[in-house]
Amino acid sequence: MGIATSPLNLAQGKLNVAAPYLIEQTWADYTPEQHAIWSELVTRRMPQLREHACREYLDGFQQIGLREDQLPNLSEVSALLQPRTGWQSTPVSGFLPADAFFEMLAARMFPTTTWLRSRDSMEYTPEPDIFHDVFGHVPMHAHPVFADFLESYGKICARLTDPVALERMGRLFWFTVEFGLIRQNGEIKVYGSGLISSHGECTRVLAGGCEVKDFNLNAVLNQEFQTSEMQPVLYAVESFDQIYEATKQAESQLA
Numbered sequence: 698m699g700i701a702t703s704p705l706n707l708a709q710g711k712l713n714v715a716a717p718y719l720i721e722q723t724w725a726d727y728t729p730e731q732h733a734i735w736s737e738l739v740t741r742r743m744p745q746l747r748e749h750a751c752r753e754y755l756d757g758f759q760q761i762g763l764r765e766d767q768l769p770n771l772s773e774v775s776a777l778l779q780p781r782t783g784w785q786s787t788p789v790s791g792f793l794p795a796d797a798f799f800e801m802l803a804a805r806m807f808p809t810t811t812w813l814r815s816r817d818s819m820e821y822t823p824e825p826d827i828f829h830d831v832f833g834h835v836p837m838h839a840h841p842v843f844a845d846f847l848e849s850y851g852k853i854c855a856r857l858t859d860p861v862a863l864e865r866m867g868r869l870f871w872f873t874v875e876f877g878l879i880r881q882n883g884e885i886k887v888y889g890s891g892l893i894s895s896h897g898e899c900t901r902v903l904a905g906g907c908e909v910k911d912f913n914l915n916a917v918l919n920q921e922f923q924t925s926e927m928q929p930v931l932y933a934v935e936s937f938d939q940i941y942e943a944t945k946q947a948e949s950q951l952a
Contacts, residue, residue, distance in 0.1 A: 699918075702798055704870050707726070708730060709806070710838050711804050711806075712797075712801065712806070713798055713803060714794075714796050714797045714800050714801065715789075715793065715797035715801045715806075715808070716796075716798045718735050718789045718790050718791075718793055718797055718808070719787065719788065719789060720789060720790050720811070720837045721788060722770070722772070722788040722811045723811075724768070724770045724771075724772075724862075725932050727768050727813070731768060731813050732766070732767045732768055733768065733814060734814070734815070734816055734819070735813060735827075735828065736765055736766050737819070738819065738828050739765045739828075739951055740762075740806055740830060740897060742753070742832070742893070742894070742896060743765065745896065745899060745900070745903075746887075746893065749878050749885075749887055749899070749903055750885060750886060750887055750893060751881055751886040751887065751888045752881065752886075753836075753837060753839075753840040753843065753888065753937070754836050754837055754887075754888050755836075756836075756840070757835070757836030757837055757838070757839035757840060758836040758840065760777065760778075760779050760781065760836075760839045761774050761777045761778050761835060761838075761839055763831070763832065763835075763836065763838060765898070768813065769786075769827070770829050771786045771787070771809060771811070771831075774786045775787075775821065775833060776830065778835070778838060778839055780803070780838060781841075781844075782840070782841055782844035783805045783844070783934065784805045784807060784838040784839075784844055785805065785807065785808050786809045786830075786831060786835050786838075787801065787806040787807060787808060787809055788806070788809055788810075789801075789808040789809060789922070790809060791824075792808060792866065794810050795863065796855070797853040798851075799851045799852075799854040800826055800851070800853025800855055801850075801851070802847055802850060802854075803813075803848060803851035803852040803855050803919075805844070805848050806852075807830070807834060807835060807838060807847075808825075808830075809826055809827065809830045809831060810826055810827055810830050811827055812826055812827065812866075813826050813827050813828060814826045814828065814841050814936065817852060820896075820897060823830060823898075823925075828894060829890060829891075829894045830890075832893065832894055833891070833893045833894035833949050834890040834930070837890075838848065840937065841939075842924070842937040842941055843888075843937050843941075845849070845941055846873075846937060846940050846941040846944060847874070849941065849944045849945070850869070850870065850874075850944050853866070853882065853896045853944055853948045854866050856952065857952070858952075859951070862951035862952075863920040864945075865919070865951060866918075866947060866951065867898050867920070868918055868919075868920055869917055869918060869940075869943065869944070869947055870919045871912075871922055872889075872912075872920065872931065872951050873889065873917075873932075873940045873943075874889060874890065874893045875887040875889050875890055875891040875936070876892055876928055876931055877889035877892075877931075877932070877934065877935070877940070878892075878902070878909060878931055878932065878933040878934070879933060879935070879937070880933050880935055882936070884908060885903070885933055887902070887903075898927060898928070900929075901927060902931060904929070907927070907928050907929055907930060907931055907934070908929060908931070909928045909930075909931055910930060910931070910932050910933070911932070911933060912932040912933060912934040912935075912939060912940070912943075914933070914943045914946055914947060914950075916932070917932055917943075918947065918950075918951075920932075926934030
């Protein structure tokens with residue numbers, strides 16, 4: 698009989714730069730208090746998101762089996778996600794250097810932290826946690842076009858060597874994956890993880906607290922931002938095909 702290969706070993710075998718950052722999620726070690734914090738975070742966000750999140754996010758939330766009452770088991774999430782789009786929610790030890798991050802996106806492995814914020818950091822944590830990574834990001838990976846866009850983004854960035862070009866591509870990520878808006882049925886809907894996972898920021902945007910512009914690649918590539926401040930300008934796309942095409946256009950401009 699052969700020796701079973703763990704998901705960690707399989708993932709490491711597909712990666713080079715990112716391999717040392719991969720870990721196992723020990724789901725059984727989460728405490729009842731941590732599950733309670735997750736539940737409180739999710740149940741606080743869902744009423745607003747059911748009304749204002751894009752339909753692809755809400756569909757993805759159901760499709761990957763996220764629950765309101767307990768933290769996600771990443772192996773179970775990936776088992777539901779991978780047959781749909783080839784993506785996995787892959788546990789990592791923490792913040793990744795850019796080349797490791799891009800390598801993982803290019804391999805359709807989303808780097809996912811396993812720690813959860815404490816109760817005294819419910820509103821905001823400067824470092825992404827499992828709530829931001831899974832609740833904020835991963836449901837969108839169940840949508841085929843968004844999934845293709847994110848892989849394409851990772852492959853393009855992995856090939857770039859000019860730091861100025863990488864900085865500009867970082868703006869494309871920020872104003873789509875992190876703080877993206879989309880127009881659906883005549884309304885502004887949210888899909889960016891920073892809006893999905895932050896009640897304060899999302900409420901401010903929906904209340905008209907920032908300028909919403911039509912998505913324009915050149916404008917986005919030149920739009921500076923501060924990660925520690927509320928966003929004064931955001932961009933709304935008409936479809937996810939638009940950002941997928943934008944990655945190809947950006948590559949031709951920045952290569």
